[in-house]
Amino acid sequence: MKVFFLGTGAGVPAKLRNVSSIALKLLEERGAIWLFDCGEATQHQILHTTIKPRRIEKIFITHLHGDHIFGLPGLLGSRSFQGGTDPLTVYGPKGIQAFIETSLAVSETHLKYPLHIVEIDEGTIYEDEQFVVEARRLDHAILSYGFRIVEKDRPGELQADKLQAEGIPPGPIYKRLKNGETVQLDDGRVICGKDYLGPKQKGKVVTILGDTRPCENARILAENADLLVHEATFAKDGEEMAFEYFHSTTTQAASLAKEARVSRLVLTHISSRYGKEDWAKLASEAMAIFPNTAIAEDFSEFSV
Template sequence: MSLLRLTFLGTSAAQPTLHRNLSGLAVKADGDLLLFDCGEGTQRQMVRFGTGFTVDAAFFTHFHADHYLGIIGFLRTLGMMGRTEPMYLYGPQPARRLLHQAVHLGLESLAFPVEIQELKDGDKVQRGGYSVQAVAVDHRINALGYVLAEEERPGRFHLEKARALGVPEGPSFGKLQRGEAVTLPDGRTVKPEDVLGASRPGRKLVLSGDTRPCPALVKASRDADLLIHESTFSDDEQERAHETRHSTAREAGRVAQEAGARRLILTHLSSRHDTDPTRLLTQAREEFKGPLEVAYDGLSVELPLRD
């Protein structure tokens, strides 16, 4: 996988505002387009920010209305656009019941298949070159975070070593880079390890969903390239955070720092912080020492390959 790009479609908690839509994140992973949550109005945000509609799968963190009601209209739009490819929907229990209702709402049936799968802690969805793993988090209802983890990549190809061993340029180079041995005209076999450096770790993206700070998420976020953590409240709303099972920005910073995450983006903001998230940023920065920002609708982030 070469491309890993995120577009924030909605960054508000509970209700939309003039500036922020309800929860939604589009992730472009090479040829795949994934949705994480699909709040009301998500499809309009996809038009607005140019993500396209060729979604392969949607992952839901939980089934509070602000995180999934947008899938109803989105599926209908896909039907009107003539989609025939299957759509895969994933989420915690009761995903099968609630998403079945969403799929079959209305008089007309969809012209494309929709596969619904319930996930629990530790379940993994394997896709081309990467996986998406579910992590149980601490919210008022059954909820999941997600870890998108790229497979380990081959080491760098050493051109001079290959030439010195007599490997002809062309298809043989490609085979070695893909991990396949090559037999030379004189009968010698050149193995990938003869011309490749040490394997390189893949990228790791973690999405908290709605949650209190929890050990499972810290563990899942170890050495993540990017942790996207909800930060609904500020310090003076700590009691409310406990009551609603959400996190403050400071708590999100602590999670990122303890996990050793390389970068932190705060999202899912209460309307109190709609246009001025300065307090959230300041409080999280007192805990997390790495790169940090507050998401806004339309923010696009591309995660570079690890060296």
């Protein structure tokens, strides 16, 4: 599981920071990519990466400000033009369906794949045998959500040495045992795969927040996360302005990470008022409170 930043700026594109978009790469887990927000020119950013639009399985939109959604119609169209045929689901606040359907209709963009649009509310918005995604409302100028992506615990490793010690050689049967099946051997013995599995492997937790002031729901979503992605639009001395514009500072993000006991904090949504020469200072402000902090740049990637 890897978190890849396609755009890390705030409000408007800048030379070194495009507007918001984050790819959660689940290539090993399910051969897919989940996108979080899709600001203007996200598909242009993708051209500089190994990401294939047809691999994008789900898109989660935190809120409907333009720097988070203006790239969506173009990406949806390009995915079709480039041969994507697998279904894609977009999750977002009320209004996302009208935005997408109107954009595609007016531009006469016809998709060659099934597109599902889910207007979300708080609670569990997606669950399958691998993942659970929870959404909660944040404190922003318009309705804005944060997402908690929880990987379910995985079965333990198959204890091949134990099987071989009992005279069970490697072969197709190992796959069935790995799946926990009960199998009858050629010699008549009946064995249960669950008896040959090690301890369960704890699933990872990633929290990706939309634009927000510090709030309790942000803390709840971040609790014990392996990686927290938090906006830091302003430096610590911009707290008054951050409050006025419904955003957070570097130190507010770090304080939340510390309180929520996350393992790692990554700052994004950096205002264009801060040039490259300021980025280290922004990171150090947060690190003074929460040492395991990094400041994201466009095309940076973090393993979970």
